[in-house]
Amino acid sequence: MLIQGRCHCGNISFFLAWEPDPADIPARACGCSFCTKHGGVWTSNPTGTLEVAVKDPALVSRYAFGTRTAEFHTCARCGIVPVVTSRIDGHTYAVVSVNAFEDVDQSLLRRVPTSFDGEENETRLARRKRNWIANVRFIETSN
Ligand SMILES: [Zn+2]
Numbered sequence: 001m002l003i004q005g006r007c008h009c010g011n012i013s014f015f016l017a018w019e020p021d022p023a024d025i026p027a028r029a030c031g032c033s034f035c036t037k038h039g040g041v042w043t044s045n046p047t048g049t050l051e052v053a054v055k056d057p058a059l060v061s062r063y064a065f066g067t068r069t070a071e072f073h074t075c076a077r078c079g080i081v082p083v084v085t086s087r088i089d090g091h092t093y094a095v096v097s098v099n100a101f102e103d104v105d106q107s108l109l110r111r112v113p114t115s116f117d118g119e120e121n122e123t124r125l126a127r128r129k130r131n132w133i134a135n136v137r138f139i140e141t142s143n
Contacts, residue, residue: 001018001021001022002015003016003018003096003101004016004101004102005096005100006082006100007080008078009078010055011056011059011075012054012060012080014052014083014096014100015050015051015053016045016050016096017048018048022045024108025098025109025110026043026112027041027042027043027098027110027112028042028114029112029114030042030116032066032115032117033065038081040097041097041098042095042097042098043095044131045133046131048133048135050094050137051137051139052083052094052137052139054141055140057140058076060074060076061073061074061076067124069124070085071084071085071087080097081100083095083097083100084096084097091134092136093134093136094136095133096133
C-alpha cells in the first residue's frame with residue numbers, strides 16, 4: 001500500500017510505502033501538550049519506507065519542546081504538521097499524521113489514545129527505534 005499525505009497547501013507531502021498491505025493502520029492520538037493543542041494523531045510502520053517532499057524548506061518550521069528529542073515539521077504557510085522526526089544515534093526516524101492522509105479509507109484506521117508523559121528518555125528513544133519508520137528520506141522539489 002502506498003499512502004500519500006500532505007499539508008493543506010501542499011508544501012510538505014509524503015509517500016509511505018507499507019508492505020504488505022496493512023489490515024489496519026494504528027492511529028495514535030498523542031496526549032502530549034503540543035498534540036493535544038493541534039489534534040495530533042500519528043502512525044508509523046517500522047518496516048515502511050517514507051519519502052517526504054518539501055517544495056519550500058523556508059516555509060517549514062521545525063518545532064521541538066520538552067525533551068527536544070522530536071521535531072514537528074510544521075508548514076509555516078498552512079499550519080499543518082504532516083511529519084515528526086527523531087534523530088537517534090545518527091539515524092532519522094519518523095511518524096506521519098493520519099490527519100494529513102489523502103484518499104485513505106478511514107475504516108482502516110484503528111484509533112488508540114496514547115500518553116507517553118513521564119516516560120524516561122531512554123525508554124522513549126528505544127520505543128521510537130522499535131516503532132517509528134526507520135527508512136526516511138527528505139527531498140526538495142523546488143520548481
Ligand atoms: Zn502547507
